[in-house]
Amino acid sequence: LQRARHLLDGSELATEWIDWSLRLIAGNAPWLERLELSSPVGRRGEPATRSESWRRHAGRSPTAADLVRRLEGLAGRASELAHAMDFRFLYDESRALFSIGYQPTSHALDGSYYDLLASEARLASFIAVAKNEVPVEHWFRLGRTLTRAAGETALVSWSGSMFEYLMPALVMQSFPFTVLDRTYDGAVRRQIAYGAERGVPWGVSESAYNLRDAHQTYQYRAFGVPDLALKRGLGRDLVIAPYAAALASMIDAPRALANLAVLEQKGALGPYGFRDALDYTRPLPGRRYAVVGNYMAHHIGMGLVALTNALTAGTWPRRFHADALVRSAELLLHERVPRRLVLQEPQTARAEEALPDPELERPVVREVEEPGTAQPRVALLGHMPYTVMVSHCGSGYSRHEDLAITRWRADGTSDSTGQFCYVRDVSAGRVWSAAHQPVCAPADRYRALLATDRVTFDRSDGDIETRTEIAVVPADSAEVRRVTLTNNGSVPREIELTSYGEIVLAPPDADRAHPAFGSLFVETEWHEWCTAVTATRRPRSATERAVWCAHVVDSGRHRVGSVTCETDRSRFLGRGRSTRQPVALDRAGPLSGTTGAVLDPIFSLRTRVRLGPGQSASVGFTTLVSATRERVFELADRYHDSYAAHRALDLAWTSTQVELRELGISPAESAVFQELAGSLFFAEPSLCAPREELVRNRGAQPLLWAVGVSGDWPILLATIDSVDGLPTLSRLFAAHRYWRRRGMMVDLVVLNTHPPSYLQDLQEKITAAMFASSDS
Structure with a gap:
């Protein structure tokens, strides 16, 4: 407030206010070209009236008296600030309307105007008329087109949002039988009916929705009820904002509170209040909606003020109208419904504005139940700089920019190279793979699910069910492989998990040409504190960039014993053996722990879990890459956490949705592109x-x-x-x-x-x- 008051003392009020706001919020970012007229300029009461209330509650307490003095000082500064605000620079005298904003880069008014009475900006218009900054003609220049909504007459707004109708009502009194009073009731009734028609909770307003940008920030725009709005195309979206229902508590408190209870049951209520929205247009997989998880302080604040008004019979409007300046213009709010109505016919949803079928927005999953197909089917995960290809049998590559992290060969007949996880039932002595490769042991049930954000392998081997989920976190240049084991038997089981991958850290062509030579420059280390193996390639020239790789297993419940490692391929496979039957799987127990400048480097980590009857346990293996040793250790520590894999899988889904929308590709199209990718990798005969x-x-x-x-x-x-x-x-x-x-x-x-x-x-x-x- 002190900074704002100092600026208001200057001669260039408008310019300085805008410049200060831009510097404070975003450093003159392009998207801050407008200053909204829905400022809290009118949300104040007369200081003396509040002081009398404070003094009555303070009594004789010295502490309370000091607080009253401080609050009186704050109220005085707020009052000065509100009176000093001058919106005349936004007023277009030729139109008798306020522009929606000012563009500081061109020092010109925006070309659009607030021209409807049913707008959040009517509060600024009311104050401007009361302060005699603009003529009363402006108030009556605001559009008053009406519509029949839920059997009631209501003013039409631009987007049909609860915010446009009820935000000013937080402080402006509503007088019976007036056009605004009828509008409030009609708008809320129509919002309730609209929710019932769609079979969802009600309350539509401008809010965030389930779409994020590259910075994982939820996007924001106005949503509304089509037949309350002039704007077209609102029927395409169905986004429910809890704060809209809170605003409606001033009009119909019982229904609003019942609706908020329904929203709470659906997960909208969080530790800081109601989250911003439920998005029924862009639902999560397997659900009808997505909870938009951000909190907006001004939405929560409006909801609190509205609920206060509902509980106290309009405390804030009473305080607002106690101000002599407000009372001087109060007659403007007594406008009756005109006898001659200019009615807008309710909008009917056009074919192109129909709500999208949620099935078209959900990920398309390709399912393969037989590993022995004519040629591998693949999924491409992540995006540059870290990408992964996984076949339906579990083979594939991991790459960072132009470097191969693990060895892979495009051999459609064997399809046996890549990064794997071995599963060993210690008591029974059985060994199988988390997927099909490389052991190729027949499963009682096998299924590969290839989606755009992850690959999932499900298999059953006796009483043990194994689920493996693979996803990429490009922001960390990491891939996560979470293996979940379930014991469906009646006796406890100990299961040993062993990861395996052949380290390359070089361009794929160089590895194909000279694999043995390239392996000579790789060194490995074991770090017990984060249960990780690190590997780096010694530069062969001054121009060759450094690269570090880490392979981590997380900590978690049901673990037995310590994690052990192996980085020597010859010790792991043994003489004359292959990845199908390595010597390291001949018996249970720790791996040798060999590290250093081995001739043929791999990464392999072994951990053991104990499962009681009916129990499940998850183990996350993460491979990550960075340019520095320090960053690798930072990430290794992060993914050593037992919840890291869960977070990574959630983030992968969100990242994929952002990517597809940026590219303008539907989930169905991305599935087709992925299927075609497999044909290119392995030269599908029918396409050659x-x-x-x-x-x-x-x-x-x-x-x-x-x-x-x-x-x-x-x-x-x-x-x-x-x-x-x-x-x-x-x-x-x-x-x-x-x-x-x-x-x-x-x-x-x-x-x-x-x-x-x-x-x-x-x-x-x-x-x-x-x-x-x-x-x-």
Whole structure:
């Protein structure tokens, strides 16, 4: 308040106020081009009236008397600040309306105006008229179009939100039989009916919704009831804001409180009050809605003031109207419903404005129940810089930018390289994989679920059920593999889990060309305090960048004994053995703990859990990469926490939704792109050229360079001969962008077979479609 009062003493009031606000909040960020007129300028009472109330409660207590003096001083400063605010610089005299804001970058008013009485800005209009800053003509210039809502007459607002109708009513009295009084009642009744029609709790207003940007910040905009609004397209969304119901408690307290109780049952109430919204348009998988988990102080504050008014028969409006300035303009609020009505017909939802089918918004999961398919089916997880490919059998690669973290070979016949987890039933002596590879032991039941945000493997082996979930956290350059074991038997079981991956930390081509040579430069270490193995590649030149990798197992319940490690591949596999039957799995017990400059480095961690009958336990293995040793240890410590895997899986779903919306791709389309990726990795025969054509080929890879194709990556050829093929080609461009985002390099070659012409219409449209889908 002191800073604000100091600024108000200056000669350039408007400019200084705006500049101070921008510096305080966001350093002149582009999105802060407007200063809303819904400021709390009018939310005050006359200081003397409040002082009398405070003195009555203070009695003779010295402490209370001191508090009263301080509060009186604060009230005085607030009163001065409110009286000093001047909105005339926002007033357009030619229109007799307030602009919705001021653009400090161009020093000009915004081109849009508050021109409706049913608006949150009517509080600023009322104060401006009362202070004689604008003529009374302005009040009657505000639009008064009415609509029939739930059988009542109500003013139309721009977006049909509870905020527009009831925010000013927090402090402005409502007089019986007036147009505003009828509007409040009609708007709340229509909001209640709208919720009942949709089979959801009621209360629609501007709020956050279940869409986040790259910084994981919930997005925010106005939502409303279509037939209370002038704005079109509101029927596309269904987002319920608890604070809207709290505002309605001033109009219909019993129904509002009952509605808040329903919202509480649905998880809307949190430790700091009601969360901002329930989003029925963008639900969580397997649910009808998503809880938008942020809290907004001004929404919670409006709700508290509204509930106070409901409980005290309008304390805040009484205080507001005790001010002589407010009473001088009170007659404006006594406006009756006009005899001649200008009615807006209720909006009916158009086909393009219909609420989206939640099934279209939910992730599409590809299910594979038989590991022995003709060729592997794959899922691409994460996005640059950290990406993972996993096949339905459990093999695949992990990459950071252009470096392979673990060894992988594109062999569709064996499909046996990647990062794995072995499961050993200690008492029974049985060994199997968490997925199908590399042990390939037949399961009683096997299922792979390939989604865009994670891969899940479910299998049953006797009384033990194994579920493995794999997800990527690109922000940490980490992948998490959570293995959950369930004992369905009647006796306790001890289960040993052993992870395995062959360390590369080099470009995949370099590893394929000289795997043994590349392994000579890798050193490993064991760190018992965070149960992690770290590995780094010694630079061979001054230009080679440093890279550190860590493999961590988390701490948790039901663990037995200590975690042990192995980083020597020859000790783990044994002579003449493979990953299918390694010598390290011949018997239970600790691994050798070999570390250092081993000839053939791997990471392997072993831990044991004890499960009683019917019990379950989860173990999280995390692989992560960083440029520095310090950062690797920071992340290793984080993922050593037993809840880290759970948090990572939740974050992966949110990150994927953000990515798909940024790319303009639906979950169904992303599933198609992922399915096509498998065909490119393993050369699906049905999509390749006929064998007789391939036999006739006499060219070599250098011939591709002349047309800008490297030949190092899979090639996807698209042939087009007319504009009819442009929609399909556009989706291929979108797929190419999606694959690159997920670390899969593909050469997309477009062959235009349309006869040459001077205009080249088709070629120009192909080029336009290509640029429209590019990251640039």
